[in-house]
Amino acid sequence: MSDDERASQSRTTYRHGDLRGALIAAGVEMAREGGPRAIVIREATRRAGVSPNAAYRHFADRDALLKAVSDTCLGLAADRIEQEQAAHPKTGDAVADARLQLRTVGLGYIAFAREEPGLFRTAFSVPDDLRQALSPAKAGVNGLTPFQLLSLALDALVDSGALLPARRENAEFLAWATVHGLGMLVIDGPLRGLTDPMIDFATERLLDMVDRGL
Amino acid sequence: MSDDERASQSRTTYRHGDLRGALIAAGVEMAREGGPRAIVIREATRRAGVSPNAAYRHFADRDALLKAVSDTCLGLAADRIEQEQAAHPKTGDAVADARLQLRTVGLGYIAFAREEPGLFRTAFSVPDDLRQALSPAKAGVNGLTPFQLLSLALDALVDSGALLPARRENAEFLAWATVHGLGMLVIDGPLRGLTDPMIDFATERLLDMVDRGL
DNA sequence: CGCCGATGTGTACACTGTCCACTACCTAGG
DNA sequence: CCTAGGTAGTGGACAGTGTACACATCGGCG
Structure with missing residues (x-):
């Protein structure tokens, strides 16, 4: 079972592995359907199977996530x-x-x-x-x-x-x-x-x- | 005292007079400083001196206001x-x-x-x-x-x-x-x-x- | 004069971003 | 091997948002 697989389903480890990447990926997916406005931190963390605040270990705020997705x-x-x-x-x-x-x-x-x-x-x-x-x-x-x-x-x-x-x-x-x-x-x-x-x-x-x- | 003046300060009448126009004007002002994302219903109603829900008599939702401001x-x-x-x-x-x-x-x-x-x-x-x-x-x-x-x-x-x-x-x-x-x-x-x-x-x-x- | 539709109010709920204190884990240094 | 300390994630809280629903107020028309 790869790290990716472990991260995508309910993970067993405390650490996610690549939360930053997972949040960006989730952001891209949301942006694909709804544009920049659809990028929402809480939803991204939900999709990554993590608590909302975990995102703040990797992005200063929503704009920082948006910027990363934009790039x-x-x-x-x-x-x-x-x-x-x-x-x-x-x-x-x-x-x-x-x-x-x-x-x-x-x-x-x-x-x-x-x-x-x-x-x-x-x-x-x-x-x-x-x-x-x-x-x-x-x-x-x-x-x-x-x-x-x-x-x-x-x-x-x-x-x-x-x-x-x-x-x-x-x-x-x-x-x-x-x-x-x-x-x-x-x-x-x-x-x-x-x-x-x-x-x-x-x-x-x-x-x-x-x-x-x- | 014109309608405009009455509308801009704390009004005495129950009716606003031109709430729709006032909300759009407030929206333009917010957009001027912060772009489309800065257009916020509650803030617009605040500037118009009216309760948040009054806006819904004139716009179906935030997007409708945004559209009017955009026009x-x-x-x-x-x-x-x-x-x-x-x-x-x-x-x-x-x-x-x-x-x-x-x-x-x-x-x-x-x-x-x-x-x-x-x-x-x-x-x-x-x-x-x-x-x-x-x-x-x-x-x-x-x-x-x-x-x-x-x-x-x-x-x-x-x-x-x-x-x-x-x-x-x-x-x-x-x-x-x-x-x-x-x-x-x-x-x-x-x-x-x-x-x-x-x-x-x-x-x-x-x-x-x-x-x-x- | 009385009623009625249009306009504004109040309360309420779900959801968001984000702050703070806390916990679980990993790892380098002894 | 054990422990100290930093890193990553959790939980709870708060202010602010959009918006639904029920209600209050008022102007104009019969």
Whole structure:
């Protein structure tokens, strides 16, 4: 019987084993269904089979738990982006590949927002800062954060010659803002009622716009 | 002594006069400082000088109040956009004016996000739908919603010949998503730490991108 | 004038975040 | 091997929240 198994059912030991991780996992699950507002300390401890106050050994307060869950969600976003990139193999043409790499970042990002709106909203429900955009806590399984994946794509674009170095600086902001906005508007902004094909189409046009306008 | 004055201090009448409006106003004030999460029924009733349950005569639950406050915030955003437009008088050149009109929508939108982050977040904290984007509840003092202001700007762009009609369809989504994303990232996303000039610069570049890429 | 529907009050309950004192356990040092 | 001390989890308590239910008050309409 592994530690995980022991932790998930009624445990026999006094110590939990990985309560911090269990609380975050519970938080992710609640966020998946109800967004950031659904993250509730007492419910998380209940799911971890532990008394409410045990959470305070690992998180200063609810906001600290929310922050940890939010970081985890960003990591999941990174995973989704990488999954999209894996689904679009390179062709060998450096320029085309670089442009595709940037496009897949956007596609994966939007896909994550649409597939996991609760997690997406949670990821951005907590004030952040550029200095922390590279924090390993926000990274996916491959150790890269969404911001890093975007930066890499833009670097590749410059390397291939498809983007002038003068236009490279801070291009992250433009690309990110564009795609982020679409994600937000699609999941609970005015674009919510749109059919899937319509969203697909809008996504393509948006990415075209970035491609052309960057 | 006006109704407003009577309502704001300890009232003498049993009836409040405009409790619904007072609760929304209180909600806006709380949202201004603490965002959507700070909107609290009991506190709103306290500020209105009324018992907690009185709110339930006017709102089904907290979410209903939140929704009403959110709509009001959208109206305030519309006002801020119109203010920006008023600050950029027309030149007489139809093409230049149309492009400026679109740009001022973006500028006003971002300005609102930066000046009133709490209200901005509140405006988009409630799931919405395109069918309600024109609802008068979301309109500013001139009766237009932000969405309508954007649509008008795009129409002007087509009329002036600066935008091909084929590209007009659903262009709202692209323009809105772009600017909305920047707003979100600036107020509590990774772009938060940026200095004002940096944000100004990013805004200009973003609007250039839309102008070029639409 | 009297009644009735709309508006506000009072009481109550379940639930939350979080503080405090306490307990069970693990482990390093003798 | 035993003990001291820190770490992790428990139990009880409190203030504050959303909200249901029954009741009080009042303005306007017949």
